[in-house]
Amino acid sequence: MRASDRAYATLLDEIQTGSLAPGAVLGEVEQAARLGVSRTPLREALSRLAADGLAVQQSPRVTVVAAIDQDDIHELFEVRRALEETAARLAALRGDAAAFAALAEEFSHVSLGAEPERDAYYALIARFDALLDAAVENDYLTAALRNVRTHLVRVRRLARDNPARLVASAREHRLIAVAISTRNADLAAHATHVHLHNALDSILESLKGAS
Incomplete structure (x- = not known):
């Protein structure tokens, strides 16, 4: 793996998991030393993050982790609805x-009590997404979905786990898979709309409760 790819992957994971919070300064000297790369591959990684919308260059020398607010989330879901409802139709x-x-059957029997079970549930959703991407047979659509999901990971991390919502989400995913x-x-698209x-x-x- 190239140094720039390694730096990008590490910073992406840290932004998505919240280790690097919105507004955190991504100083070239500090980050290059921390990640064990030179400044040139680090700049490449920061440029990729900026292209993803995950970093913002505030000045020629200062890059920070992009903020995310309710307006950003609404806009993200507007795009997500258009893409995922179309994907569900094509997959059907x-x-x-x-x-x-088979996935619908798995969604029928998920357990969400303990953290390992929740991790397994998110892994099940990832498998559902991968199967959906393969089914649509449209590289442009799946590329757009990958970009949306990159931001969605951040949104999920900013929000708190809601056990009742996770149970409802499992039911909703099951209905989409059945459709x-x-x-x-039509049912696949409608069930996706309701889920989103x-x-x-x-x-x-x-997020309101956390503020």
């Missing part, structure tokens, strides 16, 4: 019905 027409049926497995494109509406409401309520 093109996807592996048996594979989505895709039965080739019901509920997810946005929960995230905004969580």
Whole structure:
């Protein structure tokens, strides 16, 4: 792995997990020394983060982690709805019905009590997303979805875990998977719309409670 790729991957993970909070200064000298790379690959990594919308250059010498507020979250979900509802429709027409049926069964039996179980649930969602991406057979759409998900990880980390919301989310994912497995494109898109509406409401309520 190139030094710039390694620096980018580390900084991306730290921004997504909240180790580098919004507004944190990404000083070239300090970050290069911390990550064990020279300043040239670090600059490349910072440029990629800026292109992703995760870092902002406040001045020629100062780069900071981008802030994220309720307006950003609303805009993110506007794009997410358009992309994911389209993806669900296409997956219902093109996807592996048996594979989505198997995922629906897994969503029916998730446990969300302990942290390892929640981690397993998020891994299940990641598998669902990967299967959805493969099903749509559209590189432009999946590239746009990957960019949205990069920001979505930050949003989820900023919001607090809500056990009731996680249970509801599992039910919603199950319905989407069932709709895709039965080739019901309208239901797949509608179920995705409802899921994203509920997810946005929960995230905004969580952030409100944390403020």
